[in-house]
Amino acid sequence: EFQDRMLQSVAQIRDAIDPLASAAKDTPESIGHRVAKLANFIEPVAEAAINAASKMPHSQKQTDLLDQTKTVAESATELLYAVKDAGGNPKSANAHPIVDDAAKNMQDAVKDLTDTLEEAASESGAVTGLVESISKAMNEAVQGAPPETDDVKPFVHYQEKMTKTMKDLSRKGQDMVGRAGTDPSQLGPLGKDVTRLYNGLTQEAQGAIQTASSPEVAERVRTGVQALGASCMKLVQNCGDVQANPRDPISMRDLADAARKVAEKISHILAALQSGSRGTQACINAATTIKGIVTDLDTTVMFATAGTLNPELEGEKFTDHREEILTNAKALVEDTKALVPAAQASQDVLANAAQSAVSSISKLSDCVKLGAAALGADDTNAQVMLLNAVKDVASSLYNLLDSAKNSSGRHGDGAGEDLKNSTKDMISKVSSLLMTVKSVEDKTSRGARALDSSMDAIKQAVVILNSPTTAAREATPEDLIRSTKPVTLATAKVVAAGNSGNQEEIAAAANMGRNAVTELLTTCKAAAARAESAEVRNAVVVAGRESGTAFNSMLAQVHIVLQKPTNDKKQGLVAASRKVADCLGALVKSAEALKGSDWVNPEDPNVIAENELLGAASAIEAAARKLAELKPRERPRQADESLAFEEQILEAAKAIAAATSALVKSAATAQRELVASGVVCSTSSDPNEDGQWSQGLVSAARLVATAVNSLCEAANATVQGNATQETLIASAQQVSNSTAQLLLACRVKADPNSAGQKRLQVSTKHLGKMALKHLH
Numbered sequence: 001e002f003q004d005r006m007l008q009s010v011a012q013i014r015d016a017i018d019p020l021a022s023a024a025k026d027t028p029e030s031i032g033h034r035v036a037k038l039a040n041f042i043e044p045v046a047e048a049a050i051n052a053a054s055k056m057p058h059s060q061k062q063t064d065l066l067d068q069t070k071t072v073a074e075s076a077t078e079l080l081y082a083v084k085d086a087g088g089n090p091k092s093a094n095a096h097p098i099v100d101d102a103a104k105n106m107q108d109a110v111k112d113l114t115d116t117l118e119e120a121a122s123e124s125g126a127v128t129g130l131v132e133s134i135s136k137a138m139n140e141a142v143q144g145a146p147p148e149t150d151d152v153k154p155f156v157h158y159q160e161k162m163t164k165t166m167k168d169l170s171r172k173g174q175d176m177v178g179r180a181g182t183d184p185s186q187l188g189p190l191g192k193d194v195t196r197l198y199n200g201l202t203q204e205a206q207g208a209i210q211t212a213s214s215p216e217v218a219e220r221v222r223t224g225v226q227a228l229g230a231s232c233m234k235l236v237q238n239c240g241d242v243q244a245n246p247r248d249p250i251s252m253r254d255l256a257d258a259a260r261k262v263a264e265k266i267s268h269i270l271a272a273l274q275s276g277s278r279g280t281q282a283c284i285n286a287a288t289t290i291k292g293i294v295t296d297l298d299t300t301v302m303f304a305t306a307g308t309l310n311p312e313l314e315g316e317k318f319t320d321h322r323e324e325i326l327t328n329a330k331a332l333v334e335d336t337k338a339l340v341p342a343a344q345a346s347q348d349v350l351a352n353a354a355q356s357a358v359s360s361i362s363k364l365s366d367c368v369k370l371g372a373a374a375l376g377a378d379d380t381n382a383q384v385m386l387l388n389a390v391k392d393v394a395s396s397l398y399n400l401l402d403s404a405k406n407s408s409g410r411h412g413d414g415a416g417e418d419l420k421n422s423t424k425d426m427i428s429k430v431s432s433l434l435m436t437v438k439s440v441e442d443k444t445s446r447g448a449r450a451l452d453s454s455m456d457a458i459k460q461a462v463v464i465l466n467s468p469t470t471a472a473r474e475a476t477p478e479d480l481i482r483s484t485k486p487v488t489l490a491t492a493k494v495v496a497a498g499n500s501g502n503q504e505e506i507a508a509a510a511n512m513g514r515n516a517v518t519e520l521l522t523t524c525k526a527a528a529a530r531a532e533s534a535e536v537r538n539a540v541v542v543a544g545r546e547s548g549t550a551f552n553s554m555l556a557q558v559h560i561v562l563q564k565p566t567n568d569k570k571q572g573l574v575a576a577s578r579k580v581a582d583c584l585g586a587l588v589k590s591a592e593a594l595k596g597s598d599w600v601n602p603e604d605p606n607v608i609a610e611n612e613l614l615g616a617a618s619a620i621e622a623a624a625r626k627l628a629e630l631k632p633r634e635r636p637r638q639a640d641e642s643l644a645f646e647e648q649i650l651e652a653a654k655a656i657a658a659a660t661s662a663l664v665k666s667a668a669t670a671q672r673e674l675v676a677s678g679v680v681c682s683t684s685s686d687p688n689e690d691g692q693w694s695q696g697l698v699s700a701a702r703l704v705a706t707a708v709n710s711l712c713e714a715a716n717a718t719v720q721g722n723a724t725q726e727t728l729i730a731s732a733q734q735v736s737n738s739t740a741q742l743l744l745a746c747r748v749k750a751d752p753n754s755a756g757q758k759r760l761q762v763s764t765k766h767l768g769k770m771a772l773k774h775l776h
Contacts, residue, residue, distance in 0.1 A: 006048040007117050007129035011136075013041045013072070014110045020083060021103035025096050028088025035080060042073055052117075061116075068113040075106035118192055130195045130236050137202040138229030156280040156405055158208035159273045162201060166266045169197045169232075173259035176239055180255055184246040191239045198232045201225065208273065213347060217276030224269035231261045279342070279350025283405035286358035290398045293365050297391040300369055304383035305511075311374045318440060321371035325437055328364040329430050332393070335360050336400065336426045343404040343419055350408055354401060361397050365390055368433075375440065381507040382440045385450050388514065389429075389436040392457060396422070396429040432456065447497075447506030448562060451555050454514035458555075461521040462548045465541060475526035477594040480540075483523045484584045486516035487551065495577045498558040501565055506558060517551050520544065524587070527594060536593050543587040550576070550583045700745040703738040711735050 524544030531537035717723035
């Protein structure tokens, strides 16, 4: 009750701030009325805050609520003083920024208090404030108010944002249904998420309504968002009902129905958005298809590189497919040219142009794959060149469709500049494909063509590395370091091919370098995204960019050597390869900085040894817990001596397991002391020696864990009557022998007077006493 009252008063305070700040600048006659209006809400908020805090179970939340309420009151005082100084005088320019700052501070304080109240309300099942928030956002969407920002985006921008928000909203609704049966306490935060997502959706919907291609589409979006708001209100209300009565089947059924209604309303809005953007939707669908074509070509390149891409029919030749390739390439160029005017035309025209373009690239890709296969597995370099060329064309068309989608419906302000640039790049890539088709049959120019193709691909990879787009995958610093090795091998192969001047070797080296460097730059972008600071991230990106640029410079030098193979030119090739090596070294150093200060090498033998020791200790503790759960088998009542003996067996096994666990932990501590003292180095000057010592520790720790596990099984079998006492004694002796081996392995490089070794000796003696006392 008090939380709802506070939410209502805080909402009224929020609505009163901007009118008061506006009056302070140019409307003096309104200041008195608006000050009184604001002041009337402060006292009810303070009283409700005290009462609401008294109902809260946690002292920290009580403190947060009271502190934030106090902050709102203090910021209100600050605003009133600023309003007094400004006095509604439009000529008091110096006072106006102070009023704006005070108003902004108060808005921030009110927002923090509102968030705290909504969170507390959702946790307690009180959802009145959330429902009112949805209702207010729904009314704004119905009114169709223009977006808050002056920078109005095209319809497709709002369409994409709304689609993503609605997917998240639908997912939250389904999560509610799932949590209702398993963890009702999570329903409160989910209700708050639904409210937040719907409020954001209404902001995006206002932009979509303003930029819709027709009044019909705008009206469908408006009514769809309004209907979705009503469903979201019902969903949040049912969510509160389930929180109040988690075991009420009617409330749970109503919640499931409300979630289903939300998903249904979302589908109606999606249909409205797509009807208003048939062309842009066709561009999106075409881009998705092209992604699949590129992936298929990547797979075909892998088969070609492995030498397993063979013609489908015996006797098939490349000339059988050359004319078809040229015809489809020409058709694709025409479709590309048609996309530019189509982007500024109607949605139907754009849709037809996009569908025609994707049909042409699909046909071109198929006939190029057949042509590459017809070359035979004996000519893998030509196969890879041809496939890479058509893959570049497909990637360029993907960018062109993205530009067409973004420029659709926009006029002026350079809206079509990106589209024109993408078109030029697309035609350039098609021309490159045609040149590659010719070079396939002309072996004297094959190397130069492969160099050009590889340089273009690396330049594009550098552009993607520098772009603000999100990385396509995840990568670790170790992945980045590993990806430099193929580049090093490719560098050596390029230098050798450049010195030989053999076209086939140059083509093979260029193809190898292309794959290695593009993979390096992709991994570099993904790894840089994990950086702890912007400084480290920028260092990694710069090092990656310089590595790609240096490799391209080396390929350009090979071009020069091909034209005039003098000793000076070949020396320039060597210098270029050194530059690549230096850049890769800098990249490796920057990758090391990505690891952070708390990183440890998982391949370090000492780390492996310590992990195995701790793992063995954990395994032994688990075995001891298992022993604790064992009970002697039920049997006819006998003399007490027999029953006591079985219990003694279990107690003995438990004692030995506990002592062994303590010994293994002492060994782990002693091993860490050796590394810390420098007796054993994590990066040893004699890695074989330390590695063998660490392997000895690992082996001994595993033996101890296995022996204790065998002891548990033997103890269990003995008390159940399925094993003899001799088996149990043998298992105990195995534990004793394996722990002795662990002790010897740990003492090899240790100081016998160190604290760790003394603890190790105490643990060993204790284990021996346990074995002698209980099992002999």
